[in-house]
Amino acid sequence: MVALFSISGRFHKLLKPVVVGFMLAACLVLSCKAAEVAAQLDRNVVPAGSPAMLTLRISGGRASQPEIPEVPNLMVLPRGQSHGVEIVNGNMTTSATYTYAVGSNTPGDYQIPAIEVTVDGKKFTTMPIKLKVLANGAAQPPPGVAPNAGGAPPAGGGEPDAGDKRFGFLTISPVAQDRSYVYVGEIAPVRIQAWIPAGAHASLRSGIQPEGKAFTLHHVSDRPQQTEEIKDGKRYLVVTWYGGISATKAGKYPAALSVDVNVAVRDTAARQPRRRMGGPFDDPFFDSMFDDMNAPVIQKDVTLKSDDQEIEVRALPTDGKPAGFTGAVGDFRFDAWDMSAQWRTGEPGQIAARLSGTGNFALMNAPDLTPPDAWKTYPSKGEFTPGDIASFAGSKSFQFSAVPRKGGPQDVALSFSFFNPKSGTYQTITSPVKKLQVAGQDVVEDNHAVADSPVKEPAKKDEDYLVGQHPALSSPASLVPLVSRPEFRWLLGIGGGLCVLGGIIAWLRAWREDPARVARKALERVTREALATAGRCADAGDVAGFFAAARLAIQHRLGALWNQPAQAITLADISARIPDESPVSRFFREADRHAYGYQSAGGIPPHWQALLDDALAYLTAGAC
Amino acid sequence: MNMKFLPGLICLLLGNLSAFAADLAAFEQANHEFHADQFATAAATYEKILATGGPHATVYYNLGNCYQRLGQYGHAILAYERARLLTPRDPDLLANLALARKAAAAFGDSGEHRYMDAAANYLSRNEWSWLIAGGALFLGGLAAACGIGGLPRRSLRQTAIAAAALALVGMIAGTAALYHRRDEASHGVVLSDKAEVRLSPFEKADSLGSPGVGRTVHIRDHNGGFSYIEVPGTDLHGWLADKDVSPILSR
Numbered sequence: 001m002v003a004l005f006s007i008s009g010r011f012h013k014l015l016k017p018v019v020v021g022f023m024l025a026a027c028l029v030l031s032c033k034a035a036e037v038a039a040q041l042d043r044n045v046v047p048a049g050s051p052a053m054l055t056l057r058i059s060g061g062r063a064s065q066p067e068i069p070e071v072p073n074l075m076v077l078p079r080g081q082s083h084g085v086e087i088v089n090g091n092m093t094t095s096a097t098y099t100y101a102v103g104s105n106t107p108g109d110y111q112i113p114a115i116e117v118t119v120d121g122k123k124f125t126t127m128p129i130k131l132k133v134l135a136n137g138a139a140q141p142p143p144g145v146a147p148n149a150g151g152a153p154p155a156g157g158g159e160p161d162a163g164d165k166r167f168g169f170l171t172i173s174p175v176a177q178d179r180s181y182v183y184v185g186e187i188a189p190v191r192i193q194a195w196i197p198a199g200a201h202a203s204l205r206s207g208i209q210p211e212g213k214a215f216t217l218h219h220v221s222d223r224p225q226q227t228e229e230i231k232d233g234k235r236y237l238v239v240t241w242y243g244g245i246s247a248t249k250a251g252k253y254p255a256a257l258s259v260d261v262n263v264a265v266r267d268t269a270a271r272q273p274r275r276r277m278g279g280p281f282d283d284p285f286f287d288s289m290f291d292d293m294n295a296p297v298i299q300k301d302v303t304l305k306s307d308d309q310e311i312e313v314r315a316l317p318t319d320g321k322p323a324g325f326t327g328a329v330g331d332f333r334f335d336a337w338d339m340s341a342q343w344r345t346g347e348p349g350q351i352a353a354r355l356s357g358t359g360n361f362a363l364m365n366a367p368d369l370t371p372p373d374a375w376k377t378y379p380s381k382g383e384f385t386p387g388d389i390a391s392f393a394g395s396k397s398f399q400f401s402a403v404p405r406k407g408g409p410q411d412v413a414l415s416f417s418f419f420n421p422k423s424g425t426y427q428t429i430t431s432p433v434k435k436l437q438v439a440g441q442d443v444v445e446d447n448h449a450v451a452d453s454p455v456k457e458p459a460k461k462d463e464d465y466l467v468g469q470h471p472a473l474s475s476p477a478s479l480v481p482l483v484s485r486p487e488f489r490w491l492l493g494i495g496g497g498l499c500v501l502g503g504i505i506a507w508l509r510a511w512r513e514d515p516a517r518v519a520r521k522a523l524e525r526v527t528r529e530a531l532a533t534a535g536r537c538a539d540a541g542d543v544a545g546f547f548a549a550a551r552l553a554i555q556h557r558l559g560a561l562w563n564q565p566a567q568a569i570t571l572a573d574i575s576a577r578i579p580d581e582s583p584v585s586r587f588f589r590e591a592d593r594h595a596y597g598y599q600s601a602g603g604i605p606p607h608w609q610a611l612l613d614d615a616l617a618y619l620t621a622g623a624c
Numbered sequence: 625m626n627m628k629f630l631p632g633l634i635c636l637l638l639g640n641l642s643a644f645a646a647d648l649a650a651f652e653q654a655n656h657e658f659h660a661d662q663f664a665t666a667a668a669t670y671e672k673i674l675a676t677g678g679p680h681a682t683v684y685y686n687l688g689n690c691y692q693r694l695g696q697y698g699h700a701i702l703a704y705e706r707a708r709l710l711t712p713r714d715p716d717l718l719a720n721l722a723l724a725r726k727a728a729a730a731f732g733d734s735g736e737h738r739y740m741d742a743a744a745n746y747l748s749r750n751e752w753s754w755l756i757a758g759g760a761l762f763l764g765g766l767a768a769a770c771g772i773g774g775l776p777r778r779s780l781r782q783t784a785i786a787a788a789a790l791a792l793v794g795m796i797a798g799t800a801a802l803y804h805r806r807d808e809a810s811h812g813v814v815l816s817d818k819a820e821v822r823l824s825p826f827e828k829a830d831s832l833g834s835p836g837v838g839r840t841v842h843i844r845d846h847n848g849g850f851s852y853i854e855v856p857g858t859d860l861h862g863w864l865a866d867k868d869v870s871p872i873l874s875r
Contacts, residue, residue, distance in 0.1 A: 223830060335857055338726065352726050356858060383729055386833045387860050394833065395858065397729035465723060466693070467716040469658055469686045473651040476678040479709050479873055482753035483802055484809060491757035498764025505771030 035060030035119040039112075039126035041102065047134050051077070051103035054112065054129070055206065059095035061120035066098055069113040073106040074131070082207025082241075082259075083222030096222065097207030107135040167263040168196040168236070170304040172255070179421075181312035185329040186421045187218055187244035187360045189392045192257060194304055197265055198228065198235035205260035205301065208241065215255050215311075218244045218362070219391035244392055246360060250315035254308035264299040316419050322428050324368045328418035330359010334367075334431045335395060337414050339402075345440035348378075348401045353414055353431070356387070356395035359421075366398040367416035367431070374406040404438045412436050520560070527556045534612070538604040544594055546604050550612050551591040554584060557619045583614035647677040655686065663693040681710035685717050692720065697728035698815035698837040705813060705840075705872045712748040728838030730814075737804075744801040749808060752798040759795035763788055812843040812853065812871040819868035821860055825850035832862045843871055 035058070042053040054076070056066055068076045081098045104110065109132050114125040171193045182188050196202045210217045220243035229238045245255060316329070337353035353367055366380030380400035387394035404410075414431040482488045511517070530553035537545030552566070558574070559566035571588050578584050590608065654669035667690035673683050688703035704721040711717060724730075747755070766788055775781040817837035822829040825847045835841060835855045841864070845852035851869055854861040 225830075338722070350726060352729060354729065383836075385836045387858060388833060393859075397836070399726070399729060465719075466689060467720050469655050469689060470682040470716070471655060472682065473648050474680050474682040474710075476680050477710050478750075479679045479706060481709070481749035482757060483749060488753055488757060492760050495757070495760025495762075495764035498761070499767040502764070502767025502769070502771035505768070506774075509771065509774060 035063075035122065035124060037063075037115075037117050037119065037124040037126055039115055039129060041112075041129055041131060044130060045132045045134060046103055048103075048105050048107050051075075051101035052131060054100040054102045056098040056100070056115060056117075056126070057095065057206070058097075058117055058119060058124075060093060062094065063096055063120075064118040066115055066117045068100060068115055071110055071112065073108070074102065074104050074110045074112070076112075077101045080207075080210070080217045080220075082209070082217070082220040082243075083224075094222070095204060095207075099207065099209065102131060104133045107133050109133075166197070167265060167300060167302040168194060168200070168202065168261065168304055170194050170257060170259060170306040172257050172306040172309070181314050182247060183314050183329055183419065183421045184247055184250055184316055185327055185360055185363055185419075187246045187330070187392060189242065189244045192220070192241045192243060192306075194239045194259060194261070195229075195231065195236040196239065196261075196263065198237055199265075200237075201264040201299075202237075203262045205262055208243070208257050208259045210245065211254075211256040211258055211305065211308075215245045215247050215253065217257065218246060218360075219386070247311070247313035250313050252310055252312050255311045256306045256308045258303050258305040260301065260303050262299065262301050317424070317426075320426050322417035322426055324415060324428070325417040325419070325426060326365040327363040328359065328365070328416070329363060329421055330357055330361075330418060331420050331422065332357035332359065332364070332416065332418050332429065334414065334416070334429060337367075337431045339412070339434065339436075343404050343436055343438045345404050345407045345438060345442060347440075348403045350399065351377075351402050351414075352397065352399045354395050354397045355416060356393075358393040359418070361391075361394060361396050364396055364418075366400050367414040369402055370413050370415050370430075371410070374410060375402050375404055375412075377402045404440075406442045407438045407440045410436045410438055523556055523560045527553050530556065531616075538609065541604070543604060546608070547591040547594040551588065551595070554588065554615055554619070557616070558584075561619065583611055583618050587611045587615040643677060647673050647680075651680075651683065651686075658686065658690060658693075661693075663690045666690045667694065679706065679710065681707050681714070684710070685714070685720070688717075688720060688724065692724050692727070696815075697724050697730070698813055698817075700724040701728065701730065701838040701840075702813040702815065702870055702872065705811075709748055709750065709872070712745065712751070725838060728836070730836055730838030730840070740804060744804045747801070749802060749805055752801045755794050756798040756802075759791040759798070762791045763795075766791075807842060809873060810843050810871070811873075812841050812851070812869045814839045814841060814864070814869050816868045819864055821853065821855075821862040821864055822850070823862055825852075825863040827865070829863070833860050835860060835864070841869060843869065 037056070037058050039054065039056045042055070044052070046052045054068075058066070070076075078098070078100055081096065083094060083096045102112065109130065112129045112131060114128050116123055116125050118124075173191050173193075174188055192208055208217060208220055221241050225240045227238050227240065229236055245257075247253065332355045335354040335356045337351070339351040340349040343349055351369065355364070355367070361384045364382070366377075366382065369375045369377050378401040380398045382396050382398045384391075384396045385394050411433045412435075413433045415428055416430075417426060417428040419425075420427050478485070482491075530549045534546050534549035534553065537543075537549055555566040555569045558564075558569050562569070562573075562577075564573075571585075571592050574585055574588050580586075587608075590611070650669055650673050654666045654673070657663075657666035657669060667687055670683050670687040670690065673680065674687070677683075684703045684707035688700045688707060691697070691700035691703060701721065701724045704717060704724060707714070707717050708721065766784055770784065775784055814835050814837055818834070819837070820831040820834050822831055824830075835853070835858075839855060841853040841855050843851045843853055846866075847863070849866050850863040851866055852862070853864045853869060
């Protein structure tokens with residue numbers, strides 16, 4: 001057993017590099033699949049005034065927008081684009097198909113030159129294609145003759161089969177459309193789903209195309225979503241695109257889309273009953289599984305077509321159509337607009353504006369400058385920025401040149417008119433007004449004056465107005481503002497700390513210089529000095545001096561309490577406000593007695609000292 | 625101690641002077657390249673100065689001009705915006721920034737509060753910050769001076785009260801301006817016209833649309849080489865590859 005595991009481990013060690021190498025080689029082979037670019041016309045001969053359809057198919061990588069070279073008298077109009085996927089064994093390869101209507105009003109032999117396309121950074125070119133434009137009334141190619149004489153035959157053989165749902169089918173459903181009709185020019189967002197039977201191998205041979213010419217398909221998403229779903233008991237791989245359809249003329253038309261697909265499915269209807277050979281799998285339970293494996297594979301070019309849905313297309317109302325309406329259908333608003341600050345009559349300047357919203361941006365032209373009689377405008381350049389996956393919402397920026405015809409102050413604004421299919425009415429929106437001062441005199445004009453000589457054509461590029469380089473090197477600084485740096489908190493802290501410190505110092509100063517406090521301190525000092533004098537007199541046996549000093553101390557205390565000058569307090573005042581038995585009155589009487597006649601010698605008796613202490617204590621206790 | 629500190633300080637000063645002299649020489653060389661129409665070379669030289677010598681307003685401005693001449697409007701707007709952080713009232717810079725925005729068709733917000741925006745943008749965020757910090761320091765110093773020396777004279781008291789009120793008004797205005805512009809720290813500029821906002825931060829995630837080159841966006845989050853952005857004035861928000869967007873304040 002141990003030996004068996006050991007052999008198995010070595011076998012895995014040997015097998016691992018082989019498997020990895022095989023996978024690398026497989027990746028290399030898959031990645032080496034070259035990109036392809038092919039162009040073909042659906043017919044090579046058309047009458048004058050009628051178009052042929054040019055299909056440019058790019059597969060195997062992400063491609064740039066192709067540019068069809070210009071040919072004199074030959075009109076090339078884009079009719080739509082679609083992006084598809086090729087699914088083989090779960091591997092997905094993207095492809096893009098651009099459709100153009102090509103034709104001319106002038107009969108003759110034309111050649112569409114080689115079309116250059118950049119795919120994943122590499123340039124590819126198609127072969128030139130010839131187109132013969134016959135004069136009106138000339139013989140048409142008879143019906144039944146393959147119109148594409150120069151095109152490649154369909155791969156896989158056989159006529160495309162549009163009705164057999166074994167190979168899948170296409171559905172189309174509106175997205176958030178609450179009306180049963182659309183207006184001419186309106187883009188109705190739709191969800192397009194290709195239902196491929198699970199297990200089938202499918203590759204798209206064309207982009208999604210509208211059936212008939214009543215509708216045009218727009219902005220089909222270039223990265224479809226893939227899901228697996230079960231419908232009517234069958235499992236399907238569902239590829240979902242989003243796009244928009246719009247009608248070009250009023251009426252009731254069937255709307256349908258189609259896509260050419262090469263599908264390989266097992267033909268279970270053609271499977272042979274399995275012969276019973278005995279053994280463990282010889283059981284009816286395994287019949288279905290083995291019969292499916294034995295069923296032959298059918299590969300076929302089919303056209304998946306959605307069911308016709310009749311859609312009413314209403315013409316835009318003629319009533320209430322604004323003068324500036326140029327065909328925009330949707331719901332739009334001004335995002336921003338800007339114009340030069342300096343204007344002079346006859347001199348061109350640049351104006352830029354951006355509108356956003358939902359609707360048919362392809363039909364949107366630049367807004368009008370108002371007042372219209374004061375300005376001449378030139379054709380604009382517009383650039384669309386999609387805002388959602390189906391390019392139904394987004395914004396469009398315009399740049400155009402304008403020349404003021406009138407000098408002086410002006411209130412300038414942009415106005416834009418569109419038809420709102422939700423409300424069924426025309427709307428005109430106006431940008432915020434800018435106040436301008438246009439220098440110069442009014443341009444004197446006849447009918448063509450402004451368009452011709454007095455006005456310079458706006459030929460100068462913006463870069464020519466660029467202010468030049470700064471010659472001096474500035475000192476280095478930080479891009480990060482102080483508020484986002486820690487120093488900011490430190491500085492605020494220091495400022496706050498200084499405020500607090502200043503407040504504390506100011507409070508201390510006010511406390512120290514308080515007059516009541518100063519007066520109290522002075523009183524205490526003189527009282528203390530008087531008592532000290534009294535003490536010294538007592539020690540010296542000077543009775544008169546003792547009583548005079550002690551009397552003064554009591555007067556100071558009473559003066560502070562009664563808010564009177566100390567020297568003005570007499571025994572009469574004290575007798576009037578303090579009881580006669582109080583130590584203060586008794587001491588004051590004794591002091592008066594000694595001051596006005598009674599002379600004693602031989603020292604201060606202790607009871608006088610005690611009476612003084614009682615009097616001071618009485619005053620300190622606040623009894624008076 | 626002083627004897628050891630002094631040579632170090634002198635070396636530091638000399639080193640700084642030497643670096644500035646090198647930047648100055650490179651700056652003059654880049655200007656010369658610009659005037660010789662070698663815009664790409666000049667841009668590379670300016671970038672080198674910024675990498676070695678730190679942010680200079682004039683270098684960012686001149687770099688923006690190079691990118692403008694090269695038609696790289698996203699990079700031009702980014703350089704001008706960075707210069708505007710340092711010299712917000714430079715008329716040359718404002719004129720060229722407007723040209724770049726016009727060329728890229730990259731507009732700012734429509735501006736519901738036009739006067740408020742104009743007032744708040746008159747000073748840079750750095751200058752508003754210094755106004756607040758200076759006001760706080762002034763008020764603190766004034767309070768300390770009043771505490772220590774007092775204000776014995778009436779005229780002195782009135783002057784001090786007026787100055788304190790002025791400082792307080794400046795601080796309030798600065799705080800209001802910084803609050804109004806609080807989102808600017810997250811501003812970024814879209815560098816590529818092929819930039820696509822994606823549903824998830826993966827290269828193969830579904831595209832939700834393109835914000836357009838030069839567009840100022842709000843960067844809200846960052847995840848594995850992608851930044852979550854919101855495009856002001858639109859409903860477009862999602863993940864944008866880091867190579868396609870750069871914050872105005874560098875990462």
